[in-house]
Amino acid sequence: MISQQQFEHELQLIIENGIREDIGPGDFSSLACIPKEAEGKAKLLVKDNGIIAGVEFAKMIFAEVDSNLVVETFINDGAEVKHGDVVFHVSGSSQSILKAERLVLNSMQRMSAIATKTNQYVKLLEGTKTKILDTRKTTPGFRACEKWAVKIGGGQNHRFALYDMVMLKDNHNDFAGGITNAINKTKEFLKDSNLDLQIVVEARNLDEIKEILRNDGVYRILIDNFNFEDTRKAVALIGNKCLTESSGNINEKTIRQYAECGVDYVSSGALTHSVYNMDLSLKAI
Numbered sequence: 001m002i003s004q005q006q007f008e009h010e011l012q013l014i015i016e017n018g019i020r021e022d023i024g025p026g027d028f029s030s031l032a033c034i035p036k037e038a039e040g041k042a043k044l045l046v047k048d049n050g051i052i053a054g055v056e057f058a059k060m061i062f063a064e065v066d067s068n069l070v071v072e073t074f075i076n077d078g079a080e081v082k083h084g085d086v087v088f089h090v091s092g093s094s095q096s097i098l099k100a101e102r103l104v105l106n107s108m109q110r111m112s113a114i115a116t117k118t119n120q121y122v123k124l125l126e127g128t129k130t131k132i133l134d135t136r137k138t139t140p141g142f143r144a145c146e147k148w149a150v151k152i153g154g155g156q157n158h159r160f161a162l163y164d165m166v167m168l169k170d171n172h173n174d175f176a177g178g179i180t181n182a183i184n185k186t187k188e189f190l191k192d193s194n195l196d197l198q199i200v201v202e203a204r205n206l207d208e209i210k211e212i213l214r215n216d217g218v219y220r221i222l223i224d225n226f227n228f229e230d231t232r233k234a235v236a237l238i239g240n241k242c243l244t245e246s247s248g249n250i251n252e253k254t255i256r257q258y259a260e261c262g263v264d265y266v267s268s269g270a271l272t273h274s275v276y277n278m279d280l281s282l283k284a285i
Contacts, residue, residue: 001147002160010144011057015064017141018103030098040094040284042101044087044108047279050116052081053152054108055088057145061104066096078115078152089285101282110142111149112278118153118271121255130259130266133158133245137269146272158267166190167222169202179208183215200245209234213241223263224248231261 001007046052055077062069069092075081090097121132132155138146147157159165168182176182179201186199198219203209205226212221223234225248238244245265246258258266 041091046085053115054111109277113275114149115153118155122154128259133267235262
């Protein structure tokens with residue numbers, strides 16, 4: 001993953017773009033009927049069950065919109081919530097609260113859904129050594145928040161983007177003239193570019209597993225779209241030579257069985273691309 005400093009920069013970009021997109025030249029609804037000097041208070045109300053996520057991000061949004069807004073937190077990121085829970089109060093300028101409302105809700109609803117689904121997968125893996133990873137199958141422009149939500153839910157982050165890890169997938173290997181050529185060219189490129197990046201290589205079958213193992217410098221092998229029997233065989237072949245990761249249409253019905261094959265990681269795009277937003281609302285009190 002990227003550095004904490006860069007991660008925070010990505011979050012700031014999301015906030016700035018969200019404000020630009022939603023507020024534009026002004027919140028004319030609020031400007032039209034609420035006095036500039038009016039102050040109020042609102043509560044973040046949970047209307048669903050799951051894992052709450054985005055509380056700290058909401059504080060960042062409120063601070064960006066109006067540094068004088070005050071947030072009183074009752075439930076922190078990563079906690080289980082149920083219908084009727086109040087996560088926080090926000091008080092200050094009524095206009096400012098309304099400016100921030102939609103960006104806060106949109107962000108927290110999606111982040112909470114991702115954290116909830118991730119937590120479900122984490123629980124399915126209990127008792128195994130396998131960890132759940134996210135993927136790059138994220139919402140454009142909102143990746144940092146979605147990966148943050150995965151961590152809040154108890155999962156681990158895969159690479160952030162195309163530049164912080166090398167992943168040689170089937171198309172890379174085919175375009176490069178084969179797996180060995182792709183690995184050798186990658187190692188030369190990293191050396192020439194003075195880059196210290198981990199190399200993950202995808203395998204489509206057991207023969208490709210064997211070819212990858214004949215090469216040094218591979219951090220993890222991506223065992224992609226294997227059945228359970230072949231996954232067990234792949235894990236046995238790989239042994240302690242490098243880490244292992246299962247991927248490919250893994251869901252809550254199959255994740256435990258892949259974990260029991262002995263892989264170190266299971267990656268699932270479903271954590272971020274197949275979730276239903278948690279129902280939350282911001283209500284004046």
